[in-house]
Amino acid sequence: MHDPSLKLIGRAAELGRLAAAVGDVAAGRFRAVSITGSPGIGKTRLLAELGRHAGERGFTVMTGRATEFERCFPFAVYVEALTPWSQPDPGDAEARAALEALVSISRGDRESEARIDRYRLYRGISRLLETAPGSIALLLDDLHWADQPSLELTEYLLRKPPRGGLLVAVAHRPAPLPIGVVAALPQADDQAIFLDLQPLEEKDLAEFFPGAAPHRRRLLHRASAGNPLYLNALADASEPVLAGLTGGEYPAGGPRALQALLLAELNVLPGELRQVAQALAVAGDQASLDLVAWIAETGEEDAADALDRLCAHGAVIPTDAFFAFRHPLLRAAVYREAGMGWRTRAHERAAAYLDAHRGPVTLLAHHVQRSARQGDERAADILHDAAAGLLDFAPATASRLLRTALRVLPAREDLTSRRMDMLLALARAVASLGELAESREILEEVLLGPDPTSVEAAGFASVLSRLMGDLDAAKHLLTRALSRSSQAAAILAELAAIDSLRLDSAEAWRYGLAALDQAGELDDQVLVAAAHSLLALNAAQQARAGDAHTHAEQAARLVDSATDSELRPHAGLLAPLALVEAQLNLRDRAARHLAKGLELVGYQGLNHGFPFLRIVEVVLLTREGRLCAAVAAAEEAAELAAFPNSQELTVTLRAAALPALLWLHGPQTALAAADELIAHGLPRSAWWSELTRLNLATVNFHAGRVDACLAQLTAGPWSPMTAVGAGIYRQALHAISAARFNDLHSALLLSDLGLADAKGAGLDHQLGAAHEARAEVLLQYGELEEALPHASAAAAYFADAKAPIDEGRARQLLATLHSRNGDATAMREELARAKARYTECSAAWLERQLARTELRMAATLTRRTQEPAGLSSREQQIAELAGSGLTNREIAQRLYLSPKTVEAHLARIFVKLDVRSRVELARRLAEGTSLEHSP
Ligand SMILES: Nc1ncnc2c1ncn2[C@@H]1O[C@H](COP(=O)(O)OP(=O)(O)OP(=O)(O)O)[C@@H](O)[C@H]1O
Ligand SMILES: [Mg+2]
Missing domain, CATH: 1.10.10.10 (Winged helix-like DNA-binding domain superfamily/Winged helix DNA-binding domain)
Known part of the structure; x- marks a missing residue:
């Protein structure tokens, strides 16, 4: 046989481009390489050359590859690439957690503390690559076979490349195409290199077979069609055989023809050796001796002997304590040749062995997956177990395992509840993958099943509906569950939450009270807290600050005495609580409760509390003037919301960040973001829709598009609710834009109404907004004296509400009024205060805009001194x-x-x-x- 370790033939152009990329990476940049081509054409070989070259330049080289028959090992490619590299310990905590999770998955730990959710794993791996010293080459081979989680992680790294010198090279056959990865490769020419490997040319063969006569080389080239793997296999073939193959069976014959050729190499071996080879093909790469022996049904000694001989023959390569075939095509050929029946029984034997020896759960699940028969209860349980550990971590893998589990589970009455558990788990996995509608369909059956799974399913179906913005469906589902369930408190609380999002205050209040009642009877304190927090929200929505206060107090008391594990299932309750507390100026408490909620929910986009908590986070950060943090939080959350594919949430989050973008970068940036956002359509939930439309109107207003702003504000529907919804803020903006539009009548009326509403609600931040609007309107009509007290009230209220940006804007307004009055000292004082607030928050655009106003005011002031006083x-x-x-x-x-x-x-x-x-x-x-x- 030809020695594959021989030097590389041809490929000079490719090597040149790769060397250039390595040079760029050594200079601290990111580069991607994509290598494609038919089986055996030399992708792996070229990747190895790349790795060698990078290694010589001092890179850390990490290589991982996918295998044909093991697609249900999550992150297999990365486990192989990264786990050998766990030394030295990465200093970064996120990186360490990710690495530990990979190690735990590679060991197939059953219940591991190290397991983290997907997003954190992705980020951690990214941090790992970023914080590692020196340049890194990450080489990922055979991605056409990769497990879904590995593909997703690769996409993530390509789309958001970690900073620093990193080379990511991917190699795959043209089919099956890893579409997501291909799409994620950078499009800029200088960032990525695309190599589509072509057959070697006849002249290259001189190097390949230096000793062969030209005539033989021509025959070899024709028979192999320039495919190096084929050339290797044909190296020793006789001329008549070569002449017989000259029809160009390959690539026309495809990998099968090639495999047949490869098998010819093994066919000369005795039967017992082939049996062990087949067992090895079933066991997979990194197979241990005991497992191979068990599958082959021989003693370990015989198996060891056979493996040694296979190694000597060159078909198998020993690596550490494991064995693997020389080439994946060879393994595939042997695996296929073993025949379906034998293979299935072989996998069954492997599964039984691993089950008995408590082997790695993923490996066990893999063999079960390939051998389970209809009605095999144990197999279903194994698959369910393995899947349960992977739900947050590798949902694609989990859903594969669960589907098989459901298929093989016997259809027996006594197994109904197990079936429901599996369906619920499947629904979660499918939703994580972004198939929300399919997930809800899967839940249908569970919803009709027995308690308590059906209650849990109703809760989850409601989460899905929230993420889809389909609140009517959520309500329908929940009321149906309510009529059948004995555990009403949780459902009632969820109904109150849904009606709050629908801005249906009367219903929300009713459900909130009922939930309180039921939870009290059950003596479930966290549910009682949830009910109080929803009632507080509701009271605030209806501008009843006193009630809001009372309920928020009760909720806070219970929440603060509950443990994390008690709170976790209802972490969502902390969102309305924090929001109400912020409205009540209980800022520290609000921050504490929000942080607790976010901590409990983590990065799980499908968690019940996730959407609300994340939106409240953005709103409160903006209010506190932590603008960059608000934009970053919105971006991160939107990225997470993209996992379950929730347009509703993505749009709402980005809309929530618009004011922060505006204050930071000005109306052009905000307008561009707003336009992009509208392209996806508005959120469907009433509350989120109002928030989004209000913020869009705000951006339009500041971009000088007052007509667009007014159009947005007058186009309904808007709920009559005032306090926490968009109500008072909307009225305020409406009044100011009407004034700009010279519609004095409306402006006065609206600002007056707004003020009355805000006074009724008694919440500082809203009072600030209402006074500010009143002052703006009066200023527009030259009523300086009347405007002044409103503007200073606005500034004071905003200051009390610890809303520095809003306070700064109110002070800027005050300055304008003083300048019109010719009071230069007061003007300067307020300008300085406004400036201080903006600087505190790094609100760059507001600062620039303030500087311009300052100049204008100085000019007005000079003019003013020459003008008659008294009349506006x-x-x-x-x-x-x-x-x-x-x-x-x-x-x-x-x-x-x-x-x-x-x-x-x-x-x-x-x-x-x-x-x-x-x-x-x-x-x-x-x-x-x-x-x-x-x-
Ligand atoms: N340019 C080359 N010079 C010398 N040997 C080569 C060359 N290209 C490939 N080979 C050898 O040919 C064999 C097949 O190549 P390789 O495994 O890289 O193909 P591949 O494209 O990765 O195939 P697959 O799609 O099956 O993964 C290997 O033994 C490899 O060493
Ligand atoms: Mg290869």
Whole structure:
């Protein structure tokens, strides 16, 4: 046989490009390499060359590869690549946790503490590559066979490459194409190298077979079609055989023809050796001697002897304590040749052996998966067990195992509850993979099953519906479950939550009270807390601060005395609680409860509390002026929401971050983000939809698109609720934009209503917003004296609510008012305060905008000192028009005001100038006296 360790033939161009990439990576950059080509064409070989070259330049080289028959080993490619490299200990905690999780999965630990959820694993691996010293080459081979989790992780790393010098090289056949990975490869030419390997040329064969005559080389080239693996196999073939193959069986004959050829090599071996070879093919790579012996049904000594001989023959290569075939194609050929029946029994033997010896659970599940028969209860249990440990970690693998488990589980009455558990687990796995609708369908059967699984299923179905924004469906599901269940408290609480999201306050209140009642009877304190926190939210939504306070107190007391494990199943309750507490200015408490909720929920996008907690996090961070943190939190959460594929949540989160983006980067950036967001459609849940639309309107307003802002605000539906929903803020923005639009009547009316509502609700932040709006409107119409107290009230309320950005904006407004009044000292004072707030929050755009305002104000101030005091610019305008003989109606038309407004202005002008009629006013004007206030 030809020696495959011989030097590399041809491929000069490819090597040149790879060397360049290695150079770039050595300089601290990220590069991706994709190697494709037909079986045996030399992908692995080229990857090895790349690894060797990188190694020579001092890189840490990590190689992992997928195998054909083991697709249910989660992260197998990364286990192989990264676990040998666990020294030295990565300093980074996230990296360490990820590595430990991989080690635990590779050992197939049954119940491991190390197991973490997917997102954290991805991030940890990314950190591992980022924090490792020096440059790294991560070589991933045979990705066409890779398990789903390995593929997903590769996609993640390619889409968000860790910083620092890293080379990720992937190799795969054209089919089956790892589509996600291919799509994730960087498109920029300088970032990625794409190598599609072609057959070797005839001239290359001179190097391959230096001793062969030209005629023989030509025959070899024709027979092999330039495929190096084929060339290797044919190296010793006689000329008549070669001539017979010249029809070009390969690649036309495909891998099968190649496999037949490879088998010819083994066919000369005695039967017992082939039996061991087949056992090895079943056992898979890294097979241990005892397992191979057991599968082959020989003693260990005989097996060892046979393996030695296979090694000597060159078909098998020993690595550490394990054995593997020389080439995956050879293994595939042997595996297939063993025949379906023998293979199935061989897997069955492997499973029995591993089961009895408590072998690694994933390995056990793999053999069970390949041998389980219909009605095999034990097999179903094994698969279920293995899947349960993988749900958060590798849902794709878990769903594969569960589907087999459900298929083989006997259809017996007494196994119903086990079947329901499996279905529930399957629904979770499927949802994690982003198939929300399919997941809900799977739940249908569970919902009709017995308690308590059906209650759990109802809760989970509700989570799915929330993520899909389909609250009506959630409500329907829950009310149906309610009618059948004996465990009503949890369902009632969930119904209250759903109705809060639907902004149906009456129903939410009713369910909240019922939940409180039931939970009290059950003496379930955490559920009681959940009910109180929902009631608090509801009271706040209905602008009843007193009730909100009472319920929030009760909830907080219970939550603070509960343990983490008690709280965990209801971690979602902490979101409404934190939100209400923030509204009540109980800031530290709000922060503590939010942090606890986030900690308990972790990175599980499918956790019940996840959406609400994450949205509240973004809203509160923005309010506190931690703008970068708000944007980052929204981004991270949106990334997580992409796992279960929840458009609803992604859009809401990004919308929640719009104000922070605005204050940081200005309206252009925010507008671009808003446009991108609208392209996905608005959220369907009433509350999230209102939040999103309000923020879109805010961005439009600041981008100077007042008409678009007004259109957004007037297009319904908006709920009548005020306090926690968008209500008061919407009214405020509406009033200000109406004023900008010269619709004084609406502006005054809206700001007045808003103020009354806010006073009724009694919550500081909203009072701030309502006063601010009132001041803005009055300023627009030149009512400086009246505007001033509102603006300072706004600033004070915002300061109390610890909302620095809002306070800064109110102070900026105050400064404007002072400048109009000619009070330069007060103006400067407020400007300085506003600036301090913006700087505190690094609100770059607001700072720039403030600097511009400052210049404008200085100019106004100079002009102002030369102008008559007393009349606002609007009043001055009206006075002049009235003096020139226009009627109120004519003035109104000209200034786009209502006649009533003009009348009101004139009345004030008369008082200020101490004139009693238009005639007198005209005379004062004609006399040429300035419109100065009479002494
Ligand atoms: N350019 C080359 N020069 C010398 N030997 C080569 C060359 N390319 C490949 N080989 C040898 O040919 C055999 C098949 O190559 P390799 O395993 O790299 O193919 P592959 O494309 O990875 O196939 P598969 O799709 O089955 O993984 C190996 O023994 C390898 O060493
Ligand atoms: Mg290969």
